[in-house]
Amino acid sequence: MVNFLRTTEEVEAIVPNLEKKKILGVDTETTGLDPFVDKVLLLQIGDLEDQYVIDTQSAKIEPLRPILEGIKIPKVLHNANFDYKFIRSNFGICMENMIDTMLIEMVIRNGVKRSGFGLKHLMKDYFEQEISKEEQTSFIGHKGDFTEKQLEYARNDVIYPLRILEQQIPIAIKEELEFTIKLECQAVAAFADMEYNGILLDTARWKKLIREADKGKSAAKKKLDKIFQRFAPGDLFGFVSINYDSDQQLRDALRRLLKSERNFSEKQLEERLPDTSRETIVAIDHPVKDLILEYRTHQKVVSTYGRGFLKHVHKKTGRIHPNFRQLGAESGRVSCTRPNLQNIKAGSDFRNSFIAGKGRKMITADYSGCELRIIAECSQDPVFLRTFNDGGDLHSIVASTMFKKEVTKDKNKHLRKAAKGINFGLAYGMGAQGLSVIIGNDSKSDEENLREAEKMLDQYFKSYPTIKDFLDGSAEEGVKMGYSRTMGGRKRYYSLPPVPKRDEHESDDTFFEARKNRRRQLGAIQRKAKNTPIQGTSADMTKLAMVWIREEIKNQNLDAKLINTVHDEIVVECGEEIAEKTCEMVKEMMTKSGEVFIKSIPADVDASIEDHWTK
DNA sequence: TAGGAGTGCGCG
DNA sequence: AAAGCGCGCACTCCTA
Helix, strand or coil: CCCCEEEEHHHHHHHHHHHHHEEEEEEEEEEECCCCCCCCCEEEECCCCCEEEECCCCCHHHHHHHHHHHCCCCCCECHHHHHHHHHHHHHHHCCCCEEEHHHHHHHHHCCCCCCCCCHHHHHHHHHHCCCCCCCCCCCCCCCCCCCCHHHHHHHHHHHHHHHHHHHHHHHHHHCCCHHHHHHHHHHHHHHHHHHHHCEEEEHHHHHHHHHHHHHHHHHHHHHHHCCCCHHHHHHHHCCCCCCCCCHHHHHHHHHHHHHHCCCHHHHHHHCCCCCCCCCHHHEEEECCCHHHHHHHHHHHHHHHCCCHCCCCCCCCCCCCCCCEECCCCCCCCCCEEEECCCCCCCCCCHHHHEECCCCEEEEEEEECHHHHHHHHHCCCHHHHHHHHHHHHCCCHHHHHHHHHHCCCCCCHHHHHHHHHHHHHHCCCCHHHHHHHHHHHHCCCHHHEEEEEEEHHHHHHHHHHHHHHHHHHHHHHHHHHHHHEEECCCCECCCCCCCCCCCCCCHHHHHHHHHHHHHHHHHHHHHHHHHHHHHHHHHHHHHHHHHHHHHHHHHCCCEEEEEEEECCCCCEEEEEEHHHHHHHHHCCCCCHHHHHHHCCCCCCCEEEEEECCCCC
């Protein structure tokens, strides 16, 4: 028998009982997935003893506000982001102190599995209980009375997360993941708020940029057609145009062109035009090179940032409400979809097209040199630490040391660029091969460039042995333990390849091949293990800053909204009269969060106040 | 015709 | 399979 409440009086009556609970499960059933359009039909709340299903069409949930908004009783939800947004849009209630069993599971299994985090999967995994989610869809477009089956289904969705949490807690403790889990659970509200708040796009300006790209694309295409015309098949009946978006067609066309105009042999063509990657195109010694690059730049704008992008402007709110995946990357980073607001062209009019509302301002704040500072902290390298403490330019210092020449942002720029390439590349486990591509000189042979790169790497690690020790240590630990950890304690598991056994193989050849393959896989893990503590700590830091910024907005009752985050950057929109104050607050929270992880040097936060998103 | 794999490229 | 980490999206090409 389900406790089904249909009046506000009945809801009022359960409050005293709920207030006595140490923990509460919460869930909703909605008519759809869009919080701005769809309705909450049922709200379920309770613990393992008592569960209440409330008909939110006939009863007000206002009496529950103190419980939901209060921090005293934690609310357990599976995928809290979803319910938070619906409860906010339908009832104007913003839940606090949420525990999200989906995020907890993702933290616990990070690197072990990529999907299967639904309630159904978890009930199977933890209890071998098969539950049906069929009833869920019965609420779409639902009207009128509910069946007993629907109510029973609704009630169970309060119980399941509570039971799952009981299983997860001992695992979390054993794996020492408390900090990460707490962080992620606190951050849910910040991400849900960001999605709910949305961001305003100056669509007229955006459309103008697309039109310009359209023109540029057509112009480039015309010029390309002229060049390729005579090498295209079907000449007899006129020119059959090449689809320059097709790597196959483009590659074949380029091969015909170079064969004819540069007298390349078949073998040369295969070597020099194996694909149509940027790297390959750049190496072509023919005016067609620049045209292709130009075409692609425009094509990218027209496609990725084109029409498909504008369809994400919400009809009702007029804003773009992206979908943040709080644990989108195994490193702990956030990813963003529909649309992806983390790959908007930087330093361009595209970014500037994201604007603050009327009478409002946009604050763009980011950690400068975040990952290098984390490397400095973890390695305790004396030069890195001193440079960051003195406010010096690390790339210049590193270049000066390595090349034994004076290097500044103006003097010997090319050496600074090389050092920058190393500084960043090494954080990803880059080798000499990769480095030679970055710092390579076209006038030298590949072989010479490789030698040069090897010498540079060698010199680098001789100058900064502590950096080498730190990175090698991370790689070794990853392979030895089977996981990496960030400074926030986040774990990322690796599936280690088994050692091949000779008797499992038919021949020496396949045996050696298997060994080679294993080494390759280990190499990949080592590179990930070098990078994960760095990238992941940066993610920890930014997430914690977001939690605190949201808290400050709430506590100070600021007219400000979290809008976006791009890995080491946070964007906030606020009333213009409090822009200065808000900007200082954002800086302060980010700095404070930086100090939690980086103790030896300051976390340098750049922030600006504009009418639009910057950088 | 929908969906997966492959390629290329935008961001940090 | 890969020798540079982490993403998402558009497009082509091919298959079920």
